[in-house]
Amino acid sequence: MNIEGKRHIWSDYQKEIADDHFFYVRSCIRQSFFPGSEQFFLNLMRNILGKDVYENPGHTTCTGIGYHSDIVPSATIMTVIARHFALMKESGYKNIAISCVTSFGLYTEILDTWKHFPEQLEKTREYLFKATGREFDIPENVAHSSDIIYKFKDLIAQKAKNLLINKITGEPLKIVEHIGCHYAKMFPKSGVGGAEFPHVLSGMIEAWGGNVVDYPERRHCCGFGFRQYLVQANRGYSVSNTAKKFSSMKPFKPDMVLTNCPGCTMFMDKWQYTIKEMEGTSFGDKGESIPVLTYEELAGLVLGYNPWDLGLQYHMVQSEPLLKKLGIEYDNADKFKTKDGKQMPIPQNLINS
Amino acid sequence: MDKFGFTISKGRQIDYGSNDKRIAEYIFEKEPSFRLCIECGGCAATCTSGNFTGFSLREINILIKRGENDKVRQSLKKCMLCGKCTLVCPRGVNTRNIVVLAKKAFLKSDEYAI
Numbered sequence: 001m002n003i004e005g006k007r008h009i010w011s012d013y014q015k016e017i018a019d020d021h022f023f024y025v026r027s028c029i030r031q032s033f034f035p036g037s038e039q040f041f042l043n044l045m046r047n048i049l050g051k052d053v054y055e056n057p058g059h060t061t062c063t064g065i066g067y068h069s070d071i072v073p074s075a076t077i078m079t080v081i082a083r084h085f086a087l088m089k090e091s092g093y094k095n096i097a098i099s100c101v102t103s104f105g106l107y108t109e110i111l112d113t114w115k116h117f118p119e120q121l122e123k124t125r126e127y128l129f130k131a132t133g134r135e136f137d138i139p140e141n142v143a144h145s146s147d148i149i150y151k152f153k154d155l156i157a158q159k160a161k162n163l164l165i166n167k168i169t170g171e172p173l174k175i176v177e178h179i180g181c182h183y184a185k186m187f188p189k190s191g192v193g194g195a196e197f198p199h200v201l202s203g204m205i206e207a208w209g210g211n212v213v214d215y216p217e218r219r220h221c222c223g224f225g226f227r228q229y230l231v232q233a234n235r236g237y238s239v240s241n242t243a244k245k246f247s248s249m250k251p252f253k254p255d256m257v258l259t260n261c262p263g264c265t266m267f268m269d270k271w272q273y274t275i276k277e278m279e280g281t282s283f284g285d286k287g288e289s290i291p292v293l294t295y296e297e298l299a300g301l302v303l304g305y306n307p308w309d310l311g312l313q314y315h316m317v318q319s320e321p322l323l324k325k326l327g328i329e330y331d332n333a334d335k336f337k338t339k340d341g342k343q344m345p346i347p348q349n350l351i352n353s
Numbered sequence: 354m355d356k357f358g359f360t361i362s363k364g365r366q367i368d369y370g371s372n373d374k375r376i377a378e379y380i381f382e383k384e385p386s387f388r389l390c391i392e393c394g395g396c397a398a399t400c401t402s403g404n405f406t407g408f409s410l411r412e413i414n415i416l417i418k419r420g421e422n423d424k425v426r427q428s429l430k431k432c433m434l435c436g437k438c439t440l441v442c443p444r445g446v447n448t449r450n451i452v453v454l455a456k457k458a459f460l461k462s463d464e465y466a467i
Contacts, residue, residue, distance in 0.1 A: 232358045232359060233358065233359060234359070235357070235358070235359040236359035236360050236361060236362055237362075239359065239361050240361050240362045240363075240364070243361050244364050274357065275361065277356070277357075278356075278357065278360070278361060279361065
């Protein structure tokens with residue numbers, strides 16, 4: 001085997017990720033359903049890695065869900081995203097860090113559109129100026145927040161308190177990585193490892209001591225889609241995809257699923273509940289379901305943070321089996337308590353708890 | 354369906370890894386001409402049973418070879434064993450014997466004999 005040749009080819013699959021000074025844009029789904037993830041990303045970047053990350057309160061949705069549902073036209077979404085770039089310019093930043101894979105796909109798609117159709121860029125500049133009086137620059141570096149964690153994965157590994165080892169058996173944890181389709185399938189150059197060998201999550205798992213599970217439907221869609229779930233009658237398409245994917249990974253007995261896309265986290269998590277209700281099927285070992293975590297939540301567990309501070313209790317599939325394997329101590333009484341100790345309502349029908 | 358308003362549809366891919374090939378192997382062993390079938394559909398076209406029902410020997414041959422046996426089990430009951438399919442087969446496959454052997458194989462598989 002020509003290792004040097006392989007290294008040379010692999011270098012083509014890398015992307016440039018900025019080192020510091022990020023303008024952070026949040027995700028609609030993630031800040032609603034997994035609020036601990038984005039909060040921990042900011043904490044990790046600012047307080048643990050000592051990086052400069054700025055959030056602008058004027059930032060809005062990218063309107064991606066509306067765009068993919070044919071409600072928001074492309075001229076509108078281009079102007080909305082141009083406004084985000086304008087906020088970034090006004091704040092003095094040149095590197096954008098995007099929390100959402102849908103948004104990331106749209107930013108890359110729109111930047112590519114502007115590259116090939118400069119007249120669209122000029123039109124967007126005109127629309128934005130007429131509507132808001134703002135001007136914008138094209139960002140120097142566009143990174144998804146999982147790219148940034150990938151870049152600093154070895155630093156996190158050095159500070160790790162819980163490596164991804166099953167403390168009961170002593171074996172590395174078997175982890176399924178699932179990359180959002182809009183991360184690199186549309187524009188392979190925009191993702192680490194491209195569309196063929198996405199390494200952004202598997203790199204983290206390997207660096208933190210786990211084993212990546214390779215199974216037949218590894219690159220299959222999670223079932224999220226946009227049109228598939230927006231109309232209730234079509235949701236069978238969505239849940240069937242998820243069922244296919246989980247049936248494929250079930251024989252490998254994964255300990256958890258790691259995702260970098262808000263939609264994947266949400267649907268792989270919540271459809272497991274739906275499939276269990278519909279058919280009585282669960283896909284984990286010993287009749288349990290498989291916890292689905294975001295990369296920030298996993299990084300937080302690796303760094304020894306309290307799982308309830310990371311928001312793991314807000315998933316439909318609870319993470320207790322995983323926490324036991326990792327040897328992390330937790331108190332179930334604190335699970336749904338606020339920071340000042342008040343008891344919040346406890347959700348019904350949670351799985352694995 | 355009532356609770357959610359949608360259902361999970363089963364995949365239509367042919368899973369050769371997990372399908373049950375025992376029926377096919379039993380027939381291959383007892384009636385080697387089964388391998389000669391080119392799936393032309395002559396048998397199905399001439400079939401009296403197929404004229405009145407959805408029965409198709411061509412489909413049955415394909416499904417047995419794939420190992421998708423559940424559909425075959427019910428369909429076999431429609432065959433009247435008249436043997437017209439055997440007369441028209443351009444490859445000389447003893448099609449009637451395939452139906453008989455398939456019925457036997459299902460009985461045996463129920464008794465865990467194959």
